[in-house]
Amino acid sequence: MMRYEHRANQAIRKNDLVQVICGREMGKTGKVMRIQTDRERVFVEKVNMVKKHQRSNAQNRQGGIVEKEASLHLSNVMLVCSKCNRPVRIRFKADKEGESQRLCVKCGETIEKKKGVS
Numbered sequence: 001m002m003r004y005e006h007r008a009n010q011a012i013r014k015n016d017l018v019q020v021i022c023g024r025e026m027g028k029t030g031k032v033m034r035i036q037t038d039r040e041r042v043f044v045e046k047v048n049m050v051k052k053h054q055r056s057n058a059q060n061r062q063g064g065i066v067e068k069e070a071s072l073h074l075s076n077v078m079l080v081c082s083k084c085n086r087p088v089r090i091r092f093k094a095d096k097e098g099e100s101q102r103l104c105v106k107c108g109e110t111i112e113k114k115k116g117v118s
């Protein structure tokens, strides 16, 4: 399915801080680890943990049950503005180079990854 024309203007990106806005994990915040754009799923660090059975491998010699992040739907998370310190709606604005910048609707702050901060 290629009907997601907003892909270039994707609101949520890897390493963003997001908050879950509905469901079992509502209110939890975490860092975006991975996004599956085509499925509109997002994996957030330490959020929506599920127990998974795993066979023994190099990392886990005993195997057994491990906890892993399960994906959330993109519409169930919202970007957290570092200035507002709360989940906010964002809007897009093209900069001089034509790159779309994400701005917080509330405070107008540009939401981009801080350089040098992991």
Ligand SMILES: [Zn+2]
Pocket: 081, 082, 083, 084, 085, 088, 104, 105, 106, 107, 108, 109
């Ligand atoms: Zn803001």
